[in-house]
Amino acid sequence: MILSRRPDIERFLAQPDSQVRAALIYGRDAGVVRDRANALAARVVERPDDPFDVALLTDGDLDSDAARLEGELAAQSLMGGRRLVRLRFATEKASLDKLAAEALAAHAEGRLNPDAFFLIEAGNLGRTSDLRKAAEKAPQAAAIPCYEDEPGDVARLVRETLTRDNVALSAEALALFVARLPKERGVARQEIERLALFLGPGSGLTATPKDLEDFLGVEPEASLSDAASDAFGGRLAEAQAGLRRAAQEGEAGPAAVRAMGFHLGRLRRTLTLAKSGAGLQEAAKASGVFWKHEREFLRQARSWTLDDLDLLQTEVLNADRLCKQSGAPDQLIAERLALTIAGRARRKGL
Template identity: 80%
Template sequence: MILSRRPDVERFLARPDAAIRCVLLYGRDAGVVRDRANQLAGKVTERPDDPFDVALLTDRDLDADGARLESELSAQSMMGGRRLVRLRLSADKADKVVAAAVTAHAGGAFNPEAFFLIEAGELPARASALRKAAEAAAAAAAIPCYEDEPGDVARLVRETLAKDRVGLDADALAVFVARLPRERGVARQEIERLALYLGPGSGLTASAKDLEPFLGVEPEASLSEAAADAFGGRAAEAQAALRRAAAEGEGGPGAVRAIGMHLGRLRRTLTLAKRGAGLQEAAKASGVFWKQEREFLRQARSWSLEDLDRLQPEVLGADRACKQSGAPDQLIAERLALAVAGRARKLGL
């Protein structure tokens, strides 16, 4: 079966269905796949690091011994708990072999009490035998792991810092999330580094000013600034900023996401203002950082909700296009930024 809706996935990870023997976690962001696999492993067995109950394999192990996978799935737990066989794939060369094992194990061919957990990268729907096998078997589940959205990143920051009894206020959280890399594993390292900086157990809730020594000066190539340039009608600046961001490792999907976030803040601000709130008050409620407030308010006085409604389909279209395999995502992002800037210029910005 397929589990793709967030509520269904979260529910399954919190309490795995006892009838499911195989789970395939796959996606472009290896950090998200790994985090979900760790969460699921902890639910399947009380000792996810115990070598007597858990077998941890890679595709290289399968290359070295073709019978290793079937042997591990057939073995019984030595300590009396549920056995976990965890396979991490770094390539698709073992796709058909693992697919056959999924079909057989889901059908009860091996130890029915063993749980088969597979971690893989991006798997094309039509070309991956492994994905097809996991989706087709009644006792298996295929779970796509999408790249984190800003809300996911913010939640990860809050939850990770809370474990060390430190936190960030709303402005500091917005600044820190905007600066984090989108790859989950790297982002988690940065969050842990921040926790050490704030002092584990200190109970400190840091402000944006408190973060300045930790973050340093925000780089020119930040995607949030590129988005602000686009909505402010500064096409050349927006394009140059996106190219600098690309040189620093920020790809097209992140750029389109930043433009969508800026549009969302403008929409929320204008909606609140339409309901009677002051424009400055509405901007603050929309999460606008005080250093960007002056420019943001200038834009909010020129853009209208109708203008944003007309622009929204282009942003959504660019986001979908960036996620297609082999898409020129950097070019897509630059074209979107130029289109936004062109509309802003027509509005007088």
């Protein structure tokens, strides 16, 4: 059976169906897969790290000994409790995919040790995967796809992790921190834990954006970010200076074009949220605008319109395409794009 809706997945992870003997948790984000697998393992057996109750295999083990997987699934727990067989499956070999699928089907039907639980962690399995099809088809198995975290999921992860260390973030600081986190959950979790240490575990502090300034440091590609903001603010000389400074720091023309496209995207998101009823300042925070840049960003957001940005998007896409052509003068292309943006900003009174 397939569990794709978040409430169904969370319900299953909290209280697995007693009739289910196997679960396949798969997806592109290995951190989400691992978190859900760990949560389920903790519900299936009392001691998920106990080698007497748990067998941990990889696809390499299957490759070297094809019979080992079914052997582990048929074995009884040495300590008399429920047995967990955990397979971390990262191969693209069709033969191993088929082998794991056959073992899952046999175990789900109760042909091995029916009291054991088979837990598989896998990558982004396609629709043609025999393993995925077997898990989706068997009533006694659960197939759980994992997708990239939404901002709300990341915010919840941040709150829950920091709460365990008795620290927290204000709403503005939380929005800022979430906007700067990487998408992969495993890396994001490391950053959250690092933040908890920075704030002081057990301190009871609720941090503000100003408290995060030293932790976040300078934004990546700061010169390009400043140049993009200057261009959209109508300050051509400053934008050109920022682009040239970035070039000296090793940031080429394509990165400059991306920075201007990213700034355009933030303006578009802010204006879209405002059009839906959000306050402009609230919309800017939701778009991840750093508090130090908020005043200038809001000045720009009050002048640009969604129609303006749609027209400008074509210019950005054309510049990006030209930069990728062999031998293209990408630095000049980026500066010409900045000139176009700044010129339109000046005509809007910026």
